[in-house]
Amino acid sequence: MKFDLKKFLADRSVPIMFIIICSVCIPLSGFSTGYLLNEIVTRIVRNTFLILSLLIPIMAGMGLNFGMTLGAMAGEIALIFTSDWQIWGIPGVVLAMILSIPISILLGTLCGTLLNKSKGREMITSYIISFFINGIYQLVVLYMMGPIIPIIHEAIKLPRGYGIRNTVSLLNLRQSIDNLISINVFGVKIPVLSFVIIILLCLFIVWFTKTKLGQDMRAVGQNMEVARAAGINVERTRVLSIVMSTVLAGFGMILYLQNMGNIATYSSHSQIGMFCIAALLVGGASVDKASIGNVFLGVILFHLMFIVAPKAGTVITGDSMIGEYFRVFISYGVITLALVMYEAKKHKKKKMAEGSDDEK
Amino acid sequence: MSENVLEMKNIQKSYYGTTVLHDINLSLKEGEIVGLVGENGAGKSTLMNILFGDEVISSTGGYEGEIKMFGKTVHIGSSSDALRLGIGMVHQEFSLIPGFTATENILFNREPIKTNFVSNVFGDRLDTLDRKKMREVAKSAIDKVGVKIDDDMLVSVMPVGHKQFTEIAREISKDNLKVLILDEPTAVLTEKEASTMLESIKSLASKGIAIVFISHRLNEILDICNRVVVIRDGYVVKDSDIDKITVEEITKQMIGREVDTKARKTRSNQSNDIIMSIKNLYVDMPGENVKNLSLDVRDGEILGIGGLAGQGKLGIPNGIMGLYDAEGEVIYKNEKININDPMSSLSRDIAFVSEDRRGVGLLLDESLEWNISFLTMQVKNKFLKNLFGKLISFRDNSEIKNVTDNYIDALNIKCTSSKQKAKELSGGNQQKVCLAKAFAMNPKFLFVSEPTRGIDVGAKALVLDALKDYNEKHGTTVVMISSEIEELRQICDRIAIVSDGKIAGIYDASESVEKFGALMIGANAA
Ligand SMILES: Nc1ncnc2c1ncn2[C@@H]1O[C@H](COP(=O)(O)OP(=O)(O)OP(=O)(O)O)[C@@H](O)[C@H]1O
Ligand SMILES: [Mg+2]
Numbered sequence: 113m114k115f116d117l118k119k120f121l122a123d124r125s126v127p128i129m130f131i132i133i134c135s136v137c138i139p140l141s142g143f144s145t146g147y148l149l150n151e152i153v154t155r156i157v158r159n160t161f162l163i164l165s166l167l168i169p170i171m172a173g174m175g176l177n178f179g180m181t182l183g184a185m186a187g188e189i190a191l192i193f194t195s196d197w198q199i200w201g202i203p204g205v206v207l208a209m210i211l212s213i214p215i216s217i218l219l220g221t222l223c224g225t226l227l228n229k230s231k232g233r234e235m236i237t238s239y240i241i242s243f244f245i246n247g248i249y250q251l252v253v254l255y256m257m258g259p260i261i262p263i264i265h266e267a268i269k270l271p272r273g274y275g276i277r278n279t280v281s282l283l284n285l286r287q288s289i290d291n292l293i294s295i296n297v298f299g300v301k302i303p304v305l306s307f308v309i310i311i312l313l314c315l316f317i318v319w320f321t322k323t324k325l326g327q328d329m330r331a332v333g334q335n336m337e338v339a340r341a342a343g344i345n346v347e348r349t350r351v352l353s354i355v356m357s358t359v360l361a362g363f364g365m366i367l368y369l370q371n372m373g374n375i376a377t378y379s380s381h382s383q384i385g386m387f388c389i390a391a392l393l394v395g396g397a398s399v400d401k402a403s404i405g406n407v408f409l410g411v412i413l414f415h416l417m418f419i420v421a422p423k424a425g426t427v428i429t430g431d432s433m434i435g436e437y438f439r440v441f442i443s444y445g446v447i448t449l450a451l452v453m454y455e456a457k458k459h460k461k462k463k464m465a466e467g468s469d470d471e472k
Numbered sequence: 473m474s475e476n477v478l479e480m481k482n483i484q485k486s487y488y489g490t491t492v493l494h495d496i497n498l499s500l501k502e503g504e505i506v507g508l509v510g511e512n513g514a515g516k517s518t519l520m521n522i523l524f525g526d527e528v529i530s531s532t533g534g535y536e537g538e539i540k541m542f543g544k545t546v547h548i549g550s551s552s553d554a555l556r557l558g559i560g561m562v563h564q565e566f567s568l569i570p571g572f573t574a575t576e577n578i579l580f581n582r583e584p585i586k587t588n589f590v591s592n593v594f595g596d597r598l599d600t601l602d603r604k605k606m607r608e609v610a611k612s613a614i615d616k617v618g619v620k621i622d623d624d625m626l627v628s629v630m631p632v633g634h635k636q637f638t639e640i641a642r643e644i645s646k647d648n649l650k651v652l653i654l655d656e657p658t659a660v661l662t663e664k665e666a667s668t669m670l671e672s673i674k675s676l677a678s679k680g681i682a683i684v685f686i687s688h689r690l691n692e693i694l695d696i697c698n699r700v701v702v703i704r705d706g707y708v709v710k711d712s713d714i715d716k717i718t719v720e721e722i723t724k725q726m727i728g729r730e731v732d733t734k735a736r737k738t739r740s741n742q743s744n745d746i747i748m749s750i751k752n753l754y755v756d757m758p759g760e761n762v763k764n765l766s767l768d769v770r771d772g773e774i775l776g777i778g779g780l781a782g783q784g785k786l787g788i789p790n791g792i793m794g795l796y797d798a799e800g801e802v803i804y805k806n807e808k809i810n811i812n813d814p815m816s817s818l819s820r821d822i823a824f825v826s827e828d829r830r831g832v833g834l835l836l837d838e839s840l841e842w843n844i845s846f847l848t849m850q851v852k853n854k855f856l857k858n859l860f861g862k863l864i865s866f867r868d869n870s871e872i873k874n875v876t877d878n879y880i881d882a883l884n885i886k887c888t889s890s891k892q893k894a895k896e897l898s899g900g901n902q903q904k905v906c907l908a909k910a911f912a913m914n915p916k917f918l919f920v921s922e923p924t925r926g927i928d929v930g931a932k933a934l935v936l937d938a939l940k941d942y943n944e945k946h947g948t949t950v951v952m953i954s955s956e957i958e959e960l961r962q963i964c965d966r967i968a969i970v971s972d973g974k975i976a977g978i979y980d981a982s983e984s985v986e987k988f989g990a991l992m993i994g995a996n997a998a
Contacts, residue, residue, distance in 0.1 A: 324585055325597035331569045331580065338567050340527060342581040343552035 126450060127396045130413040134420060141423035148419065149300045155415035156408070157290060157306040158371045162364035163388045163407045164313050165357050170402045171321070172353035173333025174234040176389045176447075179223040179354050181242035183361025184381035185249045186215035190362070191369055192253070192276060192377070196263050200284035202292065205370055212362035219245060220358030224351030231336070235399070235451075242385060253377060276377050286373035309367070313360070314404050329353050333400070383440075390414060390443040393450040400454070417442070475543065477502050477682040478523075478651050483537035485518055485529070487896065490888055492518055493706045496537075500651060500682040505673065507697035507714070508686045511726055511928045512900025513886035514703045516686050517564055520653045523684075524561040525554040541650070558650035560643040562657050564686075564899045564926070566635050570628040574621050575610035578642045584609065613645035617672045619665070631759030631782045632660045640672060652676065653684045656899070658692060659926045662781045662955045670696050688900075688928050690719045702726055727930035739965055747771040747949050748917065753800035755784070755791030762787035762798075763973030774943050774950040776960035776981065779970035780992050785953050786827060787973070789919035793817055793824045804917070818851045823915035825906050827922040827953075833906040836895035840887060843894050843905055844879060845872045848912045879908035884934055900927045907935060911942060918942075921953045936963050957988050 121128065138148070162180070169177040190211035194204045223241050230237040257263050258274025268280050290303035320326045331339045332349045340346050365384070369375055392402055395410020421438050425431070478500040485493040493515045500506055508516050521528055522535045525548040529535060539546055541557055548554050554561070561567075568577045576583075584606055585599035610623050619637045627635060636657055643652055654673065658666040666689070674696055677683050687693055693700055693714075700717060702710035702725040710717075710725045748769040755762035762784045769775055779785040791798030794814035802809045810816040817824075826833045835843055849855045849867070855875075857868045876890040883904040887897055894905060903926055910918060920939065924932045940963045943950050954960050960967050961981045968978040969991040976991045 319600070322600045322603075323591075323598050324583060324601060327576070327583065327601055328581070328597070331572065334569050334571050337527070338569055339581075341524075341551045341561075341563070341567050343550075343555045344581050 124396055125453075126394055126446065127409060127413060130394050130417060134413060134416050137417065137420040137424040140427055141420040142427070143420060143423065146299045148416070151419050152412060152416060153300060153302060154371070155419075156411050157303055157310070158368050159388065159391065159411050159415070160310050160407060161313060161367050162361060162384065163392050163411060164310075164317065164404070165360035165364050166388060166392055167317055167402055167404070167407070168320070168329070168353050168360075169234075169357050170397070170400065171326070171333055172329040172350055173336075173400065174227060174238075174350060174353060175399045176235050176392070177354065177357060178235070178238040178242045178385045178389070179220065179227070180357055180361035180364075180388065181381055181385040182219040182223055182245050183212075183216045183358035184365040184384050185245065186212045186219060186358065187362040187365030187369070188375055188377070188380060189215055189249075189253070191282065191366060191375055192257070192268065192280060195280055195282060195285070196265055196268055198265070198284075201288045204285045205289055205366060208366050209363050212366065213359055216358040216362040217355055220355035221351060223358065224354035227354060228347045228350055239385075246382065249381075250378065278377055280375040280377055282369060282373050282375060285370055287371055289367065289370055306367070306371075317404060325349070325352065383443075386443055386447070387414075390446045393446050398450060398454050398457075475502075476500065476540075477542065479538075479540040480519075480523065481538045481540070483519065483522060483535060483539075485515075485522060485535040487532050488888075491706060493522075493535075496703070496706075496708055498684075498701060498708070500684065502682055503677050503680045504699065505677050505683045505685055505697045507693035507700040508684055508703065509688070509690065509693060509700060509722060509726060510703035511886075512904075512926075512931055513898040514726075515706045516703055517655055517898060519703070520561065520655055520684065520686070523548065523554065523651075524559060524653060525550045525552075527551075558646075558648045559653070560646055560649050560651070561653040562636075562639045562643060562655060564655040564659075566639070568627045568635060568638060571626060573624050573626055574614070574630070574634075574638050574641070575606050575623045577627055577638055578610045578613055578623075578645055579606050580642065582646070609645055610641070613641040616644050616675070617641050618668050629758040633662065633665045633781045634759070636660055637665075637669070640669065644672070644676065649681055651682045651684070653686075655686045656688065656926055657685075658687055658689060660922075665781060666692065688926065688932075690722055690929065693722070694719060723929055726928065742773060742965060743771045745771040747805060749803040750788075750792070751801040751803070753788070753791060753798065753802070755787035755796055755798040757784075757787040757790050757796040760784050760787040760790070761973050762791055762970075765800075765970070765974050767968060767975055769949060769951060770966075772943070772947050772949055773965045774940070774952060774963055776964035776967035777951060777953045777970060778955070778957050778960050778967055778988065778992070779976070781955060783970050783992075784973040785970040786921060788970070789824055789921055789951070789953060790826075793822070793919065795826070815851075818847075821914070821916040823910040823913045823918050825910045825918070825920040825923060827925065829902055829906050833909075834894045834902060837893060839891045839893060840880070840885070840897075840905060841869075841872050841876045841890045844876050844908045844912050847909060848914075852913065875912060876908075879911065883908055883938060884931060900931060903927055904931070904935065907938065911938075914946070915948055917949045917951075919951050919953070922955065923952065924954070924956070924959055932959070939963060957985060961985070 165180050165183065166177060169175065169179065187208070190208040193211055194208045199207055223238060226241055227234050227237055254275040257276050258269055263269055268277055269275065270277055290306050293304040295302050295304060328339070328344050328349050332344065332346050336346050365381065369380065391410040391414040392406060393410070394414045395406035395408070397406040397410070425438060476499045480496060480498040483493055483496040484491065496519060510516050523539065530549060539548060546557055548557070569580065572580070584602040586602050587599050591598040607623060614621050614623060617637050617640050619634065621634050621637055621641070627638065630638070640657065643649060658669055661669060670692060673683060673685065685693070685697060697714050699711070699713055700722060701708055702722060704726060746768045750765065750767045753762050753765045759782055765784070765788065777785050777788060787796065790796045792802055792809070792811055794812050794817065798811045800811070802811050804820060804822065809820065835846070845855050855868050855872050857866055873890055879885065880887065880890060885904045885908070886901050894902060897905065907920070907923060910920070923939065924935055927935060936959060939950055939952065942948055952960065952964065964981045966978055967981050967988060969976045969988055971992060979987060
């Protein structure tokens, strides 16, 4: 019927908006194509793995899940250990990943179990849980590391003798994966190994949707009662989806930090969840539907905008602070917009029948 | 005959202190079809939910009594237990995953799988699905039910009939099936589909599966059952072989009186003014598309709309009330209605009782009072007390309670009080609440879609009478959509038959059933 084009555009309004913003800002910023491509490649390598970890809970109907922040903390703790033990380079990265697994599983199980008690409000609950666990993380890192958990090197401890410094340098590990096999295409540095890892994860996710567990998660995501009547253990399936997401987020955080080259001990993880969710939404995902395509489109658009918008802002206003302000403002804005649009859609049918927007 | 496959002994169940099943005994033999009948709210679904280990039962305190299979006592605490024991169920409300295809639903949680090296390490749930095998199994199950369902079609876009057959196919494809519970499987089907369904039920029984069949269509019970069990207010009041009982007697056992079903006589004092004129209507409703339909509705009449499932009769009210995308012109009392905006028709006192009571009809977690008064309050600002002019208005709770109690009486809604939640009512009683909600609006024009779906014989007459009375007392024009031509003939003045998205013809209700039948199958294009 004739409304199809309108619907097609309406469903993709967020990415379209970002494409417009970027195409206005790119010429204003005056950056060269080579520079922009290099920057974009870096951002893809840095963030994609983390964002991909959000897909599995969405599939299981648990929405945009801040539980991934817990995985990020697990990854940081693992890296603190490996750098204390001075295991650098690729062995360091691999060891950190292995170490992060038990911590992620523990935190993921806790988070998943709590989310089972608040079905239908997973997003906000996981957001609060991430604050709560952040408190515990600080307790562990700030007070327990040193006196209780042995830390050998003074260099990463605070001057007072216990607790971890604000920044832990990963200089000896920096970009060890990115640089292992890297080629140069027309002046753009392509870290081949990092891309291979990301592609492997994509393949894993595609494969996973074809497994029994993947099928069960999709079913649970659509209708828990029906799934239960068919004999599926709904609660366990949901916990598993969160655990998988935290473990992947842990890996993602380690890859992210090896690219950055240092850990901001008390803040690296704090906004990562929000930026990943915002990027995914910019890529056209919604609370109950997200694809690998959304992830890539999202990383590119969201970060392209952060590269060009501050410069464009400076050109227009002459104020360089506008950039950081923009970043946070836009992230929250996108998330709010996406949530409102999702709720509106969800209740559209209902509203039509009831003449109001009351809950089901 | 052979030993009992299943025995339920002294089953008792209460919900929050109200006992809904008292001391029920029910047994089933191999290959036997037992018809379970009773009024709305008699306890049929509850009994079957106990047998299937449904969560409603365990979460409301479980049940008392004993269940035996093949002479051994079994414990059924959850649906997985029931499935393991070979008990399958087709629920009164659809139990399908909307975003899955027919194939995926038929084999849901029983998918054929292929092991791989990951699953060898991490466990079975990481086996991959064997799509090819799934399709084969699903196709052969679909062949057995005798209806051509597209195995690749998503359930969410299927016509209702196909959803029902998908559920049957799911049960048929189970190898270990010993007992099959069918809770009103034919309620949403047209007569033709229903007879196909009955055939496949019979062929299942001939393979030795014991079947419990619940239906409000008593001739179906007589047609396929070996035995009939009548439940009334939670007691078994009759357990008889089928050849020793008649429809009249079953009805009497169920409700204690006889019911009359005659076609309505033509009314002489009908006006010829057109109140609503529908021109070139197109509605995009999956499985019920309307294509270029035109129809005039006369002021004050009861107009029936019949036709086979999938031909588009349900699309008409859903399109005009703005629930599905529609195009075309609808003139109501000489004014054009914006058909894609529900408020446009609601504010003109046009009301709609949807066939989809769970989806759009009811707020399941709310009380009956709220369900009945809500829309009226919203659209017409009724049931409100005003303070300081109109500055502050709040709900007039006593008025709401009065009105609700009136409808509970008039429609004989079985409930503990007007404060009970809608989801706690039996299926048929929920249907009555939907009607009450529409009546409370005081509509000038009323669309009712499948108003007697899932309603027992006694209550059916009550509902039809209520519609007729309402029409006579208030002069409300009623357009009633139904798959049952018999019930249309009982109360309508004229009946239009929809075929292929268009009106195939309109006759007075007193015309013969055969003439309407001919229109339905397109033999007599008007
Ligand atoms: N979840 C519940 N909580 C409280 N009461 C309930 C619940 N489910 C059903 N009931 C009550 O139990 C009684 C029996 O309901 P049941 O659904 O078994 O009736 P039914 O025989 O299947 O009727 P119908 O033909 O209308 O489907 C009804 O009075 C109903 O109100
Ligand atoms: Mg029932």
